[in-house]
Amino acid sequence: MNKTFLIIQREFLSRVKKKSFLIATILVPLIFPALIGGIGYVMKKESENANAQVIHVLDQQGSFNFENTDKYEFVKVTGDLETAKTAFAESEDYGLLYIPEFNIESPKGFVLYAKSNPSFSTIGDIENEIEDAIKDDKLQVYNIDKEVLDKLKTKVDLRSVNIAEGEEKESDAGISFAIGYFTGFLIYIFMFAYGGQVMQGVIEEKSSKIVEVIISTVKPFQLMLGKILGVASVGLFQVLIWVVLIAILSTTVLGLLGLEIPHEAAIQGADVETSEKFLRLLANIPFTKIILTFIFYFIGGYMLYGALFAAAGSAVDSPSEAQQFMFPIMIPLIAGIIGMQSIITNPDGNVSFWLSIIPFTSPIAMMGRIGFGVPAWELALSMVLLVLGFIFTTWMAGRIYRVGILMHGVKVNYKTLAKWFMMKN
Amino acid sequence: MEALIAKNITKRYSNHTALDNVSLSIPSQSIFGLLGPNGAGKTTMIRIINQIIDADEGEVLINGKKLSPEHISIIGYLPEERGLYKKMKVGEQLVYLGQLRNLTRKEAILRSKAWTKKLGIYEWWDKKVEDLSKGMAQKIQFISTVLHEPKLIILDEPFSGFDPVNANLIKEEIFELRDKGSTIIFSTHRMESVEELCDHIALINNSKLILEGSKKDIKHSYKSNTYIVEHQGALNGSLPDSFKVLDNNLLHENFYKSIVKIAGETSPNELLKSLVAVTEVHSFVEKIPSISEIFISKVGGNK
Numbered sequence: 001m002n003k004t005f006l007i008i009q010r011e012f013l014s015r016v017k018k019k020s021f022l023i024a025t026i027l028v029p030l031i032f033p034a035l036i037g038g039i040g041y042v043m044k045k046e047s048e049n050a051n052a053q054v055i056h057v058l059d060q061q062g063s064f065n066f067e068n069t070d071k072y073e074f075v076k077v078t079g080d081l082e083t084a085k086t087a088f089a090e091s092e093d094y095g096l097l098y099i100p101e102f103n104i105e106s107p108k109g110f111v112l113y114a115k116s117n118p119s120f121s122t123i124g125d126i127e128n129e130i131e132d133a134i135k136d137d138k139l140q141v142y143n144i145d146k147e148v149l150d151k152l153k154t155k156v157d158l159r160s161v162n163i164a165e166g167e168e169k170e171s172d173a174g175i176s177f178a179i180g181y182f183t184g185f186l187i188y189i190f191m192f193a194y195g196g197q198v199m200q201g202v203i204e205e206k207s208s209k210i211v212e213v214i215i216s217t218v219k220p221f222q223l224m225l226g227k228i229l230g231v232a233s234v235g236l237f238q239v240l241i242w243v244v245l246i247a248i249l250s251t252t253v254l255g256l257l258g259l260e261i262p263h264e265a266a267i268q269g270a271d272v273e274t275s276e277k278f279l280r281l282l283a284n285i286p287f288t289k290i291i292l293t294f295i296f297y298f299i300g301g302y303m304l305y306g307a308l309f310a311a312a313g314s315a316v317d318s319p320s321e322a323q324q325f326m327f328p329i330m331i332p333l334i335a336g337i338i339g340m341q342s343i344i345t346n347p348d349g350n351v352s353f354w355l356s357i358i359p360f361t362s363p364i365a366m367m368g369r370i371g372f373g374v375p376a377w378e379l380a381l382s383m384v385l386l387v388l389g390f391i392f393t394t395w396m397a398g399r400i401y402r403v404g405i406l407m408h409g410v411k412v413n414y415k416t417l418a419k420w421f422m423m424k425n
Numbered sequence: 426m427e428a429l430i431a432k433n434i435t436k437r438y439s440n441h442t443a444l445d446n447v448s449l450s451i452p453s454q455s456i457f458g459l460l461g462p463n464g465a466g467k468t469t470m471i472r473i474i475n476q477i478i479d480a481d482e483g484e485v486l487i488n489g490k491k492l493s494p495e496h497i498s499i500i501g502y503l504p505e506e507r508g509l510y511k512k513m514k515v516g517e518q519l520v521y522l523g524q525l526r527n528l529t530r531k532e533a534i535l536r537s538k539a540w541t542k543k544l545g546i547y548e549w550w551d552k553k554v555e556d557l558s559k560g561m562a563q564k565i566q567f568i569s570t571v572l573h574e575p576k577l578i579i580l581d582e583p584f585s586g587f588d589p590v591n592a593n594l595i596k597e598e599i600f601e602l603r604d605k606g607s608t609i610i611f612s613t614h615r616m617e618s619v620e621e622l623c624d625h626i627a628l629i630n631n632s633k634l635i636l637e638g639s640k641k642d643i644k645h646s647y648k649s650n651t652y653i654v655e656h657q658g659a660l661n662g663s664l665p666d667s668f669k670v671l672d673n674n675l676l677h678e679n680f681y682k683s684i685v686k687i688a689g690e691t692s693p694n695e696l697l698k699s700l701v702a703v704t705e706v707h708s709f710v711e712k713i714p715s716i717s718e719i720f721i722s723k724v725g726g727n728k
Contacts, residue, residue, distance in 0.1 A: 014512065210510055213507065213508075214525065215477055217522075424481075
């Protein structure tokens with residue numbers, strides 16, 4: 001019987017049988033939608049229930065006439081600035097907007113006094129109000145008819161179609177963006193979660209001192225590989241359960257609410273065209289391709305980092321000592337996640353290209369790009385390099401691991417690691 | 426017939442030599458004591474036999490065949506640094522370790538059950554190792570070492586950390602396994618257990634083999650022709666010159682214990698004759714050095 005398989009089996013079963021596995025596996029698909037739904041609900045309630053904020057307007061120009069909105073109620077006040085300020089300070093209201101006399105060609109001197117720091121959106125809203133008011137003034141001054149101006153406004157919906165792959169595909173940056181960010185982030189999380197499990201497993205074997213018994217029956221490399229693959233199978237199994245659970249949950253929920261959602265949308269006067277477009281775009285997203293790529297980069301990236309985590313675990317006696325080796329492992333992962341910003345805004349740029357080619361960042365970066373369409377040769381190159389990358393890290397980690405697991409109470413630094421690496425068997 | 430022959434084993438690390446041209450020959454069905462102070466190279470030797478590390482030079486033969494992965498299933502190894510998976514159940518763990526030594530799952534279950542019953546821990550079969558006492562965990566470690574009925578059993582400091590009851594139990598099992606045909610290599614720096622268990626010993630110090638052979642032969646070769654005599658009536662220098670009194674103790678009234686060394690080729694019978702002539706002999710025993718004394722004289726002398 002193949003002993004590596006025996007080890008994989010033990011690693012898999014010992015983790016899957018744990019209560020914490022069961023809890024995490026069942027709760028995660030429930031928690032995330034519940035969390036997102038909950039926050040959304042609270043936000044919606046809050047904006048519905050919020051009273052309009054009262055803003056005093058001291059208009060010394062005398063030409064402004066703000067209309068009240070859902071969010072703001074404008075109250076005109078008179079007198080000089082000091083009296084207005086005192087009155088405002090005594091009131092419970094939100095702000096005092098001071099509009100001095102100004103030249104319509106170069107308006108300035110507007111001030112919003114408030115009792116707390118106003119948010120960006122409040123400032124933006126009020127700026128818009130003032131700009132609109134000045135615009136109306138200007139229209140009058142320049143003798144332009146407002147109606148004519150309104151008619152000049154045209155709304156165009158630009159369809160973008162990707163023909164790079166030979167077939168026409170309608171694309172949407174927004175959806176690709178969301179998918180890229182989400183899958184890239186998932187890979188990032190999984191690298192840490194499952195890589196961390198490998199490291200803990202190695203430390204556990206080393207500190208419980210079972211390891212010497214095991215490696216008198218199998219090669220250290222087999223034990224390390226068995227552990228990495230065992231945890232990988234746990235990861236895949238867990239992801240599979242999540243996919244199935246989410247699929248079942250969402251079809252059930254959609255089945256229950258399926259008729260209500262479009263109905264409600266229609267009542268609220270939502271743009272039917274927009275939702276149709278959304279569905280059309282959704283149908284055009286190459287889900288199979290994205291899922292297959294995701295699985296490949298998940299496994300590849302995990303193998304690459306899993307080996308490094310295993311080597312780090314083998315070198316130390318306790319998890320706290322492992323911190324010093326965690327940092328350099330984390331840097332490329334963090335670089336990948338930071339690079340995501342630039343990848344998503346410019347998926348074909350230089351940064352995107354290199355981050356998605358270098359094996360240490362490619363699992364995250366390529367997921368960011370894949371929704372936008374990646375030339376076949378780039379994808380192939382990235383995949384080949386990732387495979388070579390994990391073969392290399394596994395080989396390197398194996399050399400450190402075989403020595404490290406038998407060393408107790410040794411103070412380890414990078415020089416020691418290099419020495420272990422060079423040591424003959 | 427030799428169960429294991431190691432020929433000229435050398436193992437070097439970057440800044441020291443762990444084993445320097447060490448050869449061993451371990452007779453079949455013996456209990457072989459591998460002795461030496463800490464850091465002498467015992468564990469390195471054992472790890473080489475277990476194929477955990479490779480020797481730089483030399484070779485190991487088991488039953489006349491060059492050491493290879495197929496030998497894993499006939500070796501049982503209890504390392505000095507030993508432990509168990511804490512979160513695993515006793516039964517699962519024994520079966521897993523048995524399977525790693527090439528037992529089938531079925532066979533591993535059968536034998537684990539038999540052994541746990543024999544050592545009285547069967548009721549813990551479904552308990553996690555972390556819930557066990559240290560003594561029970563030690564029994565499980567021992568079972569996992571011998572589960573696959575290995576022909577060669579290697580025990581590295583087996584009694585360190587064992588309580589006396591368990592140590593005795595394990596000793597009995599070791600004798601039983603030897604009688605059933607296994608060869609046992611027993612590495613330690615504690616001499617009392619060697620005296621009791623081993624029939625052959627090898628002494629390693631500073632990476633070099635300094636002594637090897639049967640316990641009897643070694644002790645014999647370290648005899649110094651010295652005798653312990655208990656007698657009534659003082660000797661008072663009345664012995665001939667060829668006998669040298671090393672020590673003379675008055676035990677109680679006119680009753681002495683003396684240590685007498687025979688110089689030259691004179692036989693013990695001559696000594697006895699001379700003694701009888703001058704005193705009343707109550708006992709006459711040859712003084713045989715203990716392994717511990719030999720160990721200290723060899724190791725201490727090298728420093």
